[in-house]
Amino acid sequence: MIVGTVKEIKDNEFRIGLTPAGCHALKTAGHTVLVEKGAGEGSGFSDAIYKEAGATLLSKREVFDQSDMIVKVKEPLPPEYDMFHPGQILFTYLHLAPEPALTKALLNHQVVGIAYETIRDRNNTLPLLSPMSRVAGRMSVQLGAQYLEKQYGGKGVVLGGVPGTEPGQVVIIGGGTVGTNAAKMAVGLGAKVAVLDMNPERLAYLDDMFGGRVETIVSNSYITAQWVKKADLLVSCILIPGAMTPKVVTEAMVKTMEPGSVIVDVAIDQGGGVETCDKITTHTDPIYIKHGVIHYAVANIPGAVPRTSTIALTNSTLPYALSIANKGWKKALQDDPGLAKGLNTVDGKVTFKAVSDALNLDYTPVEHIL
Structure with a gap:
C-alpha cells in the first residue's frame, strides 16, 4: 500500500501523523511511504530524517494524488477537500458531528473515513483519543x-x-x-x-x-x-x-x-x-x-506541544495504520470490531450513528458494509 502523511494546516498545528520511526515500520512491512516536504519540522523531524527512514518527499498535492491511505492528525480543512479521491483511506481525527461541510466532502469523494476518536479497544475504551x-x-x-x-x-x-x-x-x-x-x-x-x-x-x-x-x-x-x-x-x-x-x-x-x-x-x-x-x-x-x-x-x-503530542499519539495509531496497510481496510476492520467502530464514512455513506443523527443524514450500519 502507498501510505502518505501531509503537513497540517490548522492554525498553529505542528503535529504530524507519522514519525520517522512509523515510516520505517511501514517500509519494513513492504509499503511505500510518502511525506510532504517540511511536514515534520514542527515536531522536530527534518526531511533528512524521513529520507533516512525510507520515505519519499513530495508536495502535498502529490502525496494526496498518489496515496492509498492518508494518515493525519487533525481533520482536513477546505483547501484539502478537492485533493481526496474515491476509495482513498483517511485515517485521522475527524470529529464529523459538528462539521457538515467536511462530512459532505468525504461523502462526495467517496472517502473511507476512519476516525481516531471512535475506535474502541478490547476494554471498550478509546485508545486513540x-x-x-x-x-x-x-x-x-x-x-x-x-x-x-x-x-x-x-x-x-x-x-x-x-x-x-x-x-x-x-x-x-x-x-x-x-x-x-x-x-x-x-x-x-x-x-x-x-x-x-x-x-x-x-x-x-x-x-x-x-x-x-x-x-x-x-x-x-x-x-x-x-x-x-x-x-x-x-x-x-x-x-x-x-x-x-x-x-x-x-x-x-x-x-x-x-x-x-x-x-x-x-x-x-x-x-x-x-x-x-x-x-x-x-x-x-x-x-x-x-x-x-x-x-x-x-x-x-x-x-x-507537538513533540510530546506527536510521539504520544503515533505510539497508539501506528499499530492500526500497519494493520490497515497490511490487510486492506475492509479485512482489518473485519478482524478487529473495535477498529470497525472507527469507520465513519465509506462509498458516500455515513456509517457512524451519532454523526448521521447530528447532521440529519441517512445511516448505514458498518455491518452492512463489511
Missing part, C-alpha cells in the same frame, strides 16, 4: 492558570495560593481521561479541585485515586449551576464519542461567574459543553471575553 486527552487535560489547567493572570484580563489569582491566602477553585465537568488529567495538574498546583460527573462509580474511583484531595460531585443541572458560580477556573471535558457535546453549562450559569474567571472548553472540537463557547478559537487568537469571563476554546490544544 486517550493520549491527546491526557495532554489536553494537563494543558487545560496550565492554560487556565495563565489566563487567570491580570495581564490577560483574569482575576489575578494564583491557583495554588500562598500562605495566608485561599487557593483558587478549579471545577472540572466530566471525570474521564481529560478530567482526570486536569485534576492531577490542579491538585499538583495546590488548587481546590472539584470534579462533577454523572457516574458515581467513576467518582468513587477518582476519590480513591486522589485520596480525598478532590471533591467528587454527582452532577445535575442544579448542582452544576452551584459549582460553576464558585469556579475561578472551569474546565469542560464532557465526551460522547463521535457525537455533539451536550451543553451542560448554560449562558445563565456563566453569567453568575465572577469577572475575570476562566473557562477552558476542551470539548470544543465536538461542539463544546459550554453554551457561551459558541465559536472555535485558535492558538493565534485563543480567547474572547463574554459576560466578563475569559473563554478559551481552541480545538487543537495538544498542537501547542
